[in-house]
Amino acid sequence: MSLLVIGSLALDTIETPFGKAERTLGGSATFISTSASYFTEPVRLVGIVGYDFPKEEIEFLKSKGIDISGLEISDTDKTFHWHGKYDFDLNTRESLVTELNAFEKFDPVISSEFRKSKYVCLGNLHPLLQQKVVKQIDSPKLIMCDTMNFWIDGAYDDLIETLKLVNLLVINDGEARELSGEYNLVSAARKIMKMGPQILIIKKGEHGALLFTPDFIFSAPAYPLEQVFDPTGAGDTFAGGLMGWLSRTDDLSDTNLKLAVIYGSTMASLAVEKFSLDGIRHLSKEIITDRFNEFKRLTHFENASI
């Protein structure tokens, strides 16, 4: 099925204890759509870049089968640029530079073709922009939404309105606690699901992810990597695998939601092994399937009783 992806495209400068990458391809929509491209088609990208956006990266996105007819290229502004530096354990990062540039004027208008998309992935954007996108979609089957502390703090009322319009919210543990005012994640999930989304995924970084539906909780582990090279885009890559799998299968059963979370985790684990987008630029089905199977070995156990 069709998957519509809305979010940022950026040129990132990233410093980790292992090295530095300058003006490398980044942004939520980039990671989401690249990750999803391994699962489904068409992946439809809506975003904005500046006149300095490398032509070869446009070609890269096209090479993944991503429909970039919704990608606006500004004549007057540069591409969104973010410069971040991670601390020694990669658990905290500092934003050294955030130049929104063309992204500041992002006003997503969805084409008549794209409006027919059945699956929609709203990357981390101002909640008002997210609402604007949702209202343009004809008859979506599932709308997923990401957000961040910045909007919980600064645009709470708008975010609450967005949450009423989406089916699936994907946030991290800190955001879930802040949004709900609850420390316990199970209590937090209950509260957040009353705000709108029927399905909630709470990402816990190196501790995996929790999937909450009205009927069950599912716990996905993180892949135990000895070396995380660069966590940039891990959450968006997760969302791309998740929504790519759901679009591919067009199946929202409990069983299939669990698989979607594992495919999201699979893709995220591959992403963080290399700098920036490099971990997921050129993957084979074999590599993805092998990693998926490793998740199975990592968590599955036999039946037993006492």
Place this chain on the structure above:
Amino acid sequence: MSLLVIGSLALDTIETPFGKAERTLGGSATFISTSASYFTEPVRLVGIVGYDFPKEEIEFLKSKGIDISGLEISDTDKTFHWHGKYDFDLNTRESLVTELNAFEKFDPVISSEFRKSKYVCLGNLHPLLQQKVVKQIDSPKLIMCDTMNFWIDGAYDDLIETLKLVNLLVINDGEARELSGEYNLVSAARKIMKMGPQILIIKKGEHGALLFTPDFIFSAPAYPLEQVFDPTGAGDTFAGGLMGWLSRTDDLSDTNLKLAVIYGSTMASLAVEKFSLDGIRHLSKEIITDRFNEFKRLTHFENASI
């Protein structure tokens, strides 16, 4: 098979945001042996209490089928008393009172019958005491050891000697990082396994536990509880379920080690739902099996490929 348990017996005063329990049964050996008693027999307890230790708690231990012939009762000293207070989110605790009393003189001498035990669980004790116990056992099949930051800081060299003598080490994530000097838990595990234990379990509290062997890594989730009532003894209860299952099955295969970790997690999840030992005092096989099956639902997913 026979399981020998060595550790503390205490009277704990516990304060959590949900209430206070005064001079309630506690101590590592208490939690370990009670938890293990649901899985195997004989469970052989070696420890020391004071003259003030309640007779009904002796009867309680006997009622669980625990062999208390190795329990020393001091005529002159009181029972080890610990008074702890947990903060609002139960993640940190303060020790208000630690009176070792009779436990200060604990010098475990293992009877000729107990020396024949095949499975040995060394609760959190001074590493020299742990060594002393190990050297008394005739021909053990598996020796498990717990420890804590206090010994890593204060008796490092002794602990290193203990680690050479044990097969299975069970510690928490903070202890693993401190012991290894590695932040990444996979790297930490590699280093620690070079110190002696062939099998390592790193407990991550609300994030579950990781099992490392030379051949594989297994990730067990924590049971997603909305209300943790009292985390006291959760780690010891985990160890009791783990070692109880291994003693019961006498099977150290990869498949069975995974099951042991899940039974440990099962018991720990039941323990923290009530104050102190109350969560595991009176369990049925049905309750344990139901919770085990919930762990399965929580983590298992179907086969799939792209």
